[in-house]
Amino acid sequence: MLTKDHHATGPTTAAFSRVLLSSGEVGETASGTFTVAAPSADDSNDNTTSGCAALDSSDQATQTKGKAYASREYTAPSLALYAEEELAYLPGAAAPLMDALASAIKSCHTLTIDGATLAFTVVPTPTVAGSDQTFSALASGRISGRYVSIDMQMVRVGDTVLTLTYGGIDDPSAVEAVADRLLVHATAKAKGVL
Numbered sequence: 001m002l003t004k005d006h007h008a009t010g011p012t013t014a015a016f017s018r019v020l021l022s023s024g025e026v027g028e029t030a031s032g033t034f035t036v037a038a039p040s041a042d043d044s045n046d047n048t049t050s051g052c053a054a055l056d057s058s059d060q061a062t063q064t065k066g067k068a069y070a071s072r073e074y075t076a077p078s079l080a081l082y083a084e085e086e087l088a089y090l091p092g093a094a095a096p097l098m099d100a101l102a103s104a105i106k107s108c109h110t111l112t113i114d115g116a117t118l119a120f121t122v123v124p125t126p127t128v129a130g131s132d133q134t135f136s137a138l139a140s141g142r143i144s145g146r147y148v149s150i151d152m153q154m155v156r157v158g159d160t161v162l163t164l165t166y167g168g169i170d171d172p173s174a175v176e177a178v179a180d181r182l183l184v185h186a187t188a189k190a191k192g193v194l
Contacts (some may be wrong), residue, residue, distance in 0.1 A: 016070035016087040037073035051112030081168035116143040126180040151179035157194035
């Protein structure tokens with residue numbers, strides 16, 4: 001897929017885009033029908049993650065400091081579930097970003113999503129073969145009267161960070177279990193570019 005010396009120059013956005021999960025892979029892992037969401041031309045009104053500066057800054061850092069970046073969003077409207085996968089190549093910045101995020105999130109005990117305050121906790125991350133660093137956090141609570149759980153997981157392999165977010169109207173343990181399986185699958189699929 002990539003030339004044998006891709007680690008000398010780093011992965012490309014095109015290479016990342018080729019290894020993102022398909023909607024079928026997400027649906028099979030999550031036991032539902034997912035579609036790839038159309039890319040948003042303007043995320044300036046996106047306030048889905050706020051109230052935790054560390055989380056907001058990590059999202060911006062992966063998109064603006066990366067030499068290569070690709071992401072894909074998946075939705076299952078009939079199940080009220082959502083997933084997003086991001087790959088970012090951050091030479092010299094991946095480890096410090098993960099360290100700063102892990103440290104800062106430990107001080108964020110709540111997260112504001114769509115105007116609702118949710119509990120925010122660090123949760124165990126599944127074992128990911130070949131990873132240098134992993135991190136997981138779970139937000140859960142009520143939004144518009146419905147119980148919502150959102151699991152955010154990050155894996156660092158060298159200078160590349162894979163972020164997987166999964167959640168919706170579901171039980172926290174069910175969300176964590178699916179997110180764990182998605183993370184392991186996404187990391188294995190991306191192994192050639194990590």
